[in-house]
Amino acid sequence: MRVIIQNDYENLSLWAARYIASRIREFEPNENRPFVLGLPTGSSPLGTYAELIRLNREGYVSFANVVTFNMDEYVGLPRDHEQSYYTFMWKNFFNHIDIEKENVHILDGNAKDLEAECAAYEDAIAAFGGIELFLGGIGSDGHIAFNEPFSSLSSKTRVKSLTYDTKVMNSRFFDNDMNKVPSKALTVGVKTVTDSKEVIILVNGHAKARALQATIEGGVSQSWTCSALQLHPRAVIVCDEAACGELKLNTFKYFKDIEGDNLAVENMLS
Numbered sequence: 298m299r300v301i302i303q304n305d306y307e308n309l310s311l312w313a314a315r316y317i318a319s320r321i322r323e324f325e326p327n328e329n330r331p332f333v334l335g336l337p338t339g340s341s342p343l344g345t346y347a348e349l350i351r352l353n354r355e356g357y358v359s360f361a362n363v364v365t366f367n368m369d370e371y372v373g374l375p376r377d378h379e380q381s382y383y384t385f386m387w388k389n390f391f392n393h394i395d396i397e398k399e400n401v402h403i404l405d406g407n408a409k410d411l412e413a414e415c416a417a418y419e420d421a422i423a424a425f426g427g428i429e430l431f432l433g434g435i436g437s438d439g440h441i442a443f444n445e446p447f448s449s450l451s452s453k454t455r456v457k458s459l460t461y462d463t464k465v466m467n468s469r470f471f472d473n474d475m476n477k478v479p480s481k482a483l484t485v486g487v488k489t490v491t492d493s494k495e496v497i498i499l500v501n502g503h504a505k506a507r508a509l510q511a512t513i514e515g516g517v518s519q520s521w522t523c524s525a526l527q528l529h530p531r532a533v534i535v536c537d538e539a540a541c542g543e544l545k546l547n548t549f550k551y552f553k554d555i556e557g558d559n560l561a562v563e564n565m566l567s
């Protein structure tokens with residue numbers, strides 16, 4: 298596992314966006330061989346999306362041959378609801394880049410048959426040959442996508458009930474009323490994420506310090522689903538110093554040392 302420790306959220310966002318843009322450029326995607334990108338919602342990726350939009354506008358990276366799969370979606374929230382992940386993604390990212398509408402995949406939380414919707418999503422990912430790079434965030438309890446604590450580390454896309462903690466956390470987007478937060482979501486599984494060729498997880502702020510500690514220093518455990526990344530051959534955690542508060546000093550120093558010059562965001566756009 299690589300751990301990129303940046304001073305602050307701004308540099309974390311620049312690093313992640315520039316890394317993703319470079320990976321897409323190096324891949325040289327075309328119509329027959331698109332770059333398949335997994336994407337999250339939440340506040341963590343907003344800075345990364347902003348920099349990717351800028352890089353797209355400046356012509357550094359194109360999304361014309363990029364296919365995306367989003368991580369999750371609430372069940373029963375109208376697609377045009379302000380808090381649906383569909384609305385979030387178009388508002389904060391897709392409307393501002395040169396992506397083709399048919400290349401965007403977001404789970405339909407209003408599908409008549411939710412199980413069939415989840416199975417079809419896995420089939421669609423497989424039809425594209427799997428996900429090249431999955432970008433994600435984590436919840437303060439260490440969940441990736443909506444894989445709440447004790448989700449199977451072998452799970453695939455399915456319906457999940459949200460925990461009390463997650464509903465309380467997400468109520469900030471629903472007038473601080475947890476009763477307005479949907480109780481269920483469709484989510485890719487832990488294994489859907491770890492089956493990707495590469496995984497990048499953004500972790501910022503003090504509230505994520507325990508989750509980051511469990512991800513890096515704890516054992517692999519279903520109680521912190523993010524810890525499954527320890528078994529991934531190509532997992533990159535991009536975090537800020539605020540999120541490192543629970544790490545051992547030696548862990549912190551090790552990653553600062555080993556990543557050395559790789560931390561400088563200025564040199565990433567060659």
Ligand SMILES: N[C@@H]1[C@@H](O)[C@H](O)[C@@H](COP(=O)(O)O)O[C@@H]1O
Nearest residue numbers: 337339340341434435436442443
């Ligand atoms: N399903 C999403 C996750 O994908 C996200 O990682 C998490 C953290 O959100 P934030 O980035 O706002 O802290 O929130 C939600 O639960």
